[in-house]
Amino acid sequence: xxxxxxxxxxxxxxxxxxxxxxxxxxxxxxxxxxxxxxxxxxxxxxxxxxxxxxxxxxxxxxxxxxxxxxxxxxxxxxxxxxxxxxxxxxxxxxxxxxxxxxxxxxxxxxxxxxxxxxxxxxxxxxxxxxxxxxxxxxxxxxxxxxxxxxxxxxxxxxxxxxxxxxxxxxxxxxxxxxxxxxxxxxxxxxxxxxxxxxxxxxxxxxxxxxxxxxxxxxxxxxxxxxxxxxxxxxxxxxxxxxxxxxxxxxxxxxxxxxxxxxxxxxxxxxxxxxxxxxxxxxxxxxxxxxxxxxxxxxxxxxxxxxxxxxxxxxxxxxxxxxxxxxxxxxxxxxxxxxxxxxxxxxxxxxxxxxxxxxxxxxxxxxxxxxxxx
Amino acid sequence: xxxxxxxxxxxxxxxxxxxxxxxxxxxxxxxxxxxxxxxxxxxxxxxxxxxxxxxxxxxxxxxxxxxxxxxxxxxxxxxxxxxxxxxxxxxxxxxxxxxxxxxx
Numbered sequence: 001x002x003x004x005x006x007x008x009x010x011x012x013x014x015x016x017x018x019x020x021x022x023x024x025x026x027x028x029x030x031x032x033x034x035x036x037x038x039x040x041x042x043x044x045x046x047x048x049x050x051x052x053x054x055x056x057x058x059x060x061x062x063x064x065x066x067x068x069x070x071x072x073x074x075x076x077x078x079x080x081x082x083x084x085x086x087x088x089x090x091x092x093x094x095x096x097x098x099x100x101x102x103x104x105x106x107x108x109x110x111x112x113x114x115x116x117x118x119x120x121x122x123x124x125x126x127x128x129x130x131x132x133x134x135x136x137x138x139x140x141x142x143x144x145x146x147x148x149x150x151x152x153x154x155x156x157x158x159x160x161x162x163x164x165x166x167x168x169x170x171x172x173x174x175x176x177x178x179x180x181x182x183x184x185x186x187x188x189x190x191x192x193x194x195x196x197x198x199x200x201x202x203x204x205x206x207x208x209x210x211x212x213x214x215x216x217x218x219x220x221x222x223x224x225x226x227x228x229x230x231x232x233x234x235x236x237x238x239x240x241x242x243x244x245x246x247x248x249x250x251x252x253x254x255x256x257x258x259x260x261x262x263x264x265x266x267x268x269x270x271x272x273x274x275x276x277x278x279x280x281x282x283x284x285x286x287x288x289x290x291x292x293x294x295x296x297x298x299x300x301x302x303x304x305x306x307x308x309x310x311x312x313x314x315x316x317x318x319x320x321x322x323x324x325x326x327x328x329x330x331x332x333x334x335x336x337x338x339x340x341x342x343x344x345x346x347x348x349x350x351x352x353x354x355x356x357x358x359x360x361x362x363x364x365x366x367x368x369x370x371x372x373x
Numbered sequence: 374x375x376x377x378x379x380x381x382x383x384x385x386x387x388x389x390x391x392x393x394x395x396x397x398x399x400x401x402x403x404x405x406x407x408x409x410x411x412x413x414x415x416x417x418x419x420x421x422x423x424x425x426x427x428x429x430x431x432x433x434x435x436x437x438x439x440x441x442x443x444x445x446x447x448x449x450x451x452x453x454x455x456x457x458x459x460x461x462x463x464x465x466x467x468x469x470x471x472x473x474x475x476x477x
Contacts, residue, residue, distance in 0.1 A: 085400065085403075087399045087400045088399065124402065124406070125402075125403070125406055207422070208422070208426070208432055208433050208434065209432045210431070210432030210433030210451070211432075211433055213432075214433070336430040336431075336449060337429055337430050337431075337438060337446040337449045338446060338447065338448065338449055339445060339446070339447070340445065340446055341444055341445055341446070342438070342440050342444050342445070342446055343428045343429070345395075345420060345424075345425075345428060345429075346420070346424075347395060347418035347419065347420050348418060348419045348420070349418060349419070350396075350401075350404070350405070350408065350417060350418075350419060352419075355416075355418040355419075357393075359391065360391050360393065360440075361444070362389075362442055363388075363389050363390055363391045363442060364389060364390050364391070364439070364440065364441060364442055364467055364470040364471055365390075365391045365392075365393060365438075365439070365440040366377070366380075366390075366391070366392045366393070366437065366438075366439055366440075366463065366466075366467060367393050367395065367437070367438040367439075367440060368377060368392075368393070368394050368395065368435055368436070368437045368438075369394075369395045369396075369397055369420075369425055369429065369431065369434060369435060369436045369437075369438075370374065370394060370395070370396060370397070370434050370435040370436075371396065371397050371398050371422070371434045372396065372398050372400075372403050372404050372406075372407035372408075373398070373400075373403070
């Protein structure tokens with residue numbers, strides 16, 4: 001039996017190496033480089049690691065891996081929403097670049113990349129990487145697009161250069177503004193898929209599960225809201241309501257634009273009370289562009305013009321309602337350690353010595369966990 | 374984080390209240406730079422991210438825990454706070470716990 005097992009294993013190994021041989025290392029290298037240009041880290045890593053195994057492409061592949069880890073280790077902070085530096089990749093960056101130089105000592109670009117990474121390792125602080133000029137140019141082109149065809153073309157070009165979902169969502173909004181609703185809905189759907197893939201390819205950049213889960217939900221919420229709003233403007237109210245409410249669940253009622261859209265939708269359903277609630281929620285949230293706030297305020301003012309609740313003055317009523325909403329959200333944010341004893345935590349001081357927590361005993365303690373990223 | 378500094382001023386001389394920040398940073402250089410910038414008037418300790426998340430059941434930063442005088446966590450707030458009234462929140466929680474009778 002043992003003998004047979006061994007034979008089976010070697011057969012598998014041969015099959016795997018045959019499969020690898022069918023995809024030449026140079027092809028893997030080019031694929032890996034393109035994937036990382038698009039910021040799809042997981043797939044890029046797999047392709048580049050395969051290419052690094054072939055002596056013919058080892059130096060280039062190690063250099064590409066080293067450059068990717070340099071970016072992710074030192075320069076990733078907020079380059080996309082929720083991204084952070086991954087200090088654990090810094091040693092890997094240096095090791096890959098050294099491997100690149102070792103595999104081909106004449107390779108000047110690898111030596112340059114190593115010098116840069118060593119400089120970052122020694123630096124007191126490192127700025128996040130700027131947007132690549134070609135991506136910025138494609139973003140500009142999308143902003144400047146005016147016809148539907150131009151928008152569709154500009155989104156595709158930008159999405160090919162970099163795989164984050166932003167151009168799809170920008171494009172979908174532009175299509176809505178031009179009453180191209182069917183195309184907007186399709187575009188938002190592509191944005192949701194791009195968002196999911198982009199996050200999945202870069203999970204470790206989000207550091208904490210809550211951050212990547214939040215990013216997944218935000219991408220899907222943005223798409224659902226765009227679809228819902230396009231349906232609303234087409235007067236397809238039943239389906240619009242479903243999508244807008246889906247967006248509200250995904251954003252946990254924290255997206256001001258979506259709350260405005262739900263308010264507008266509720267008015268078409270003759271549900272003044274729900275419309276009022278959504279407008280108030282939109283106003284009680286931070287953020288949202290000023291024109292949106294203005295529109296919400298107008299809608300709410302007209303809705304409340306004959307309402308006895310605001311008879312004592314609209315502004316005073318609005319203040320009271322907004323502060324009540326903040327209180328409710330405060331209560332809603334309270335979660336899981338509540339009513340449990342504070343566990344023993346083995347803390348250290350900033351310079352690594354044991355931290356004595358005995359001074360906290362018998363006091364009301366505000367314990368705040370934070371990260372400087 | 375500036376709202377913590379603002380709130381701390383109110384309790385600085387109160388022997389029954391303590392503020393403690395716990396950094397889960399991996400990058401000590403960056404942490405030091407941040408602390409130099411912020412100049413927190415209260416202590417800052419460190420704990421590695423995985424241990425902290427497991428022990429305190431949070432999955433996002435910042436996470437605040439308000440512990441009463443018996444050592445029981447009474448309020449927990451996780452993640453960014455889009456509520457727009459952070460400076461008033463901190464004293465509200467602390468005052469609730471200062472007013473609460475002690476069990477022992």
